[in-house]
Amino acid sequence: MEKSKREYIENSTHIHRNSDKIECNELSTQTSVFVDNSVDNSAFSGDFVNKQGFKERFGDISMVIKILSKKSIIIAVLCCVIPVFCIFAFAMSKEVAKTAGSDNFYYGTIVVDAGHGGIDGGVVGSLGIKESDINLRLAKILEKKLSENNFKVVMTRTTENSLSNIKRIDMQMRKDIIVKASPIAVISLHVNKFSDSSRRGVQVFYDDLKVGKDFGDFLQSYLNENINSKYSKRSDYNAIAGDLFITKCVKVPSVIVECGFISNKEDERLLMQYSFCQDLCDRICQAVCILNNPE
Numbered sequence: 001m002e003k004s005k006r007e008y009i010e011n012s013t014h015i016h017r018n019s020d021k022i023e024c025n026e027l028s029t030q031t032s033v034f035v036d037n038s039v040d041n042s043a044f045s046g047d048f049v050n051k052q053g054f055k056e057r058f059g060d061i062s063m064v065i066k067i068l069s070k071k072s073i074i075i076a077v078l079c080c081v082i083p084v085f086c087i088f089a090f091a092m093s094k095e096v097a098k099t100a101g102s103d104n105f106y107y108g109t110i111v112v113d114a115g116h117g118g119i120d121g122g123v124v125g126s127l128g129i130k131e132s133d134i135n136l137r138l139a140k141i142l143e144k145k146l147s148e149n150n151f152k153v154v155m156t157r158t159t160e161n162s163l164s165n166i167k168r169i170d171m172q173m174r175k176d177i178i179v180k181a182s183p184i185a186v187i188s189l190h191v192n193k194f195s196d197s198s199r200r201g202v203q204v205f206y207d208d209l210k211v212g213k214d215f216g217d218f219l220q221s222y223l224n225e226n227i228n229s230k231y232s233k234r235s236d237y238n239a240i241a242g243d244l245f246i247t248k249c250v251k252v253p254s255v256i257v258e259c260g261f262i263s264n265k266e267d268e269r270l271l272m273q274y275s276f277c278q279d280l281c282d283r284i285c286q287a288v289c290i291l292n293n294p295e
C-alpha cells in the first residue's frame with residue numbers, strides 16, 4: 001500500500017536529521033610555494049674585467065661593450081615584457097568580452113548543490129559507496145551539461161569536503177552561496193534510502209511554499225517518462241512538497257532531486273554507473289531547457 005506523502009517524507013528523506021553533532025576533519029587547503037633563492041651569480045663576477053691593464057688597453061671598447069650590454073639588457077627585458085603583456089591583455093580582453101556578453105549569452109544562473117560532503121557522507125549503500133561522492137559526481141556532470149546549454153552554473157561544493165565541519169554552518173554557507181549567485185533555479189542532488197528495499201527510482205521534492213511546484217512537477221514527470229520508466233519500470237511518482245532548507249534559500253524554483261534509492265540493489269548499481277549518471281543529468285538538463293524555452 002502506498003504511504004501517505006507526509007509519512008513518506010518523514011520516512012524517506014534524510015536531509016532533516018539533526019547532524020549538528022557531526023564533527024569532520026579540517027578542510028585540507030594546504031598549499032606550498034617554493035621560492036628558489038639559490039641562484040649562484042658568482043660566475044658573472046669573475047676576475048676577468050678586473051685584470052690590470054685591461055681598462056687602459058681596451059677602455060674604449062669596454063665602453064662600447066657596456067653601452068651595448070645596457071642596450072642588450074633593455075632589449076632583452078622588452079622582449080620578455082612585451083609578449084607577457086600581450087598575453088595578459090589578450091586574456092583580459094577575452095574575460096571582459098565574456099562578462100560583457102554574459103547578459104545576452106547566458107540564460108541565467110543555476111545553482112547546483114551536491115548534497116552532504118566531508119565526514120557527512122549521507123546515506124551509505126551495501127557496497128560501501130557514500131551518497132556524498134555520488135552527489136558530487138552527478139553535480140559535476142550536471143554542471144557541464146547546463147554550461148554547455150548556456151546556463152551559468154554555481155556549485156556549492158566542488159570537492160569531497162563539506163563547507164564547514166558543523167552541519168548547521170555548512171548549510172548556512174550553502175545558503176550564502178545561493179543568495180549571492182542570484183540564481184533562476186536551484187537544483188540540489190541527493191540519494192535516497194528507505195526501509196522498503198523494493199522502492200526505487202528518481203524523486204523530486206520542492207519547497208512547502210510551493211515556489212518550486214511547477215518546476216518540481218514538470219521535472220518529476222519528465223524524469224518519470226525518460227528515466228524511471230526506462231530503469232525502474234515505474235512512472236507514477238509525484239513531486240512532493242516539504243519543509244526543506246535548501247529549497248527555501250531564495251524565492252526562485254528550487255528542487256531536491258533524490259537520484260535513486262541506495263537501499264535498492266539495482267538502484268545502487270545504477271548510481272555507480274557513469275552512463276546512468278550521464279543519462280539522468282542529460283534529462284534534468286533537458287527539462288530545465290524546456291522550461292526555460294517552452295516554444
Ligand SMILES: [Zn+2]
Nearest residue numbers: 115122190191
Ligand atoms: Zn542526502
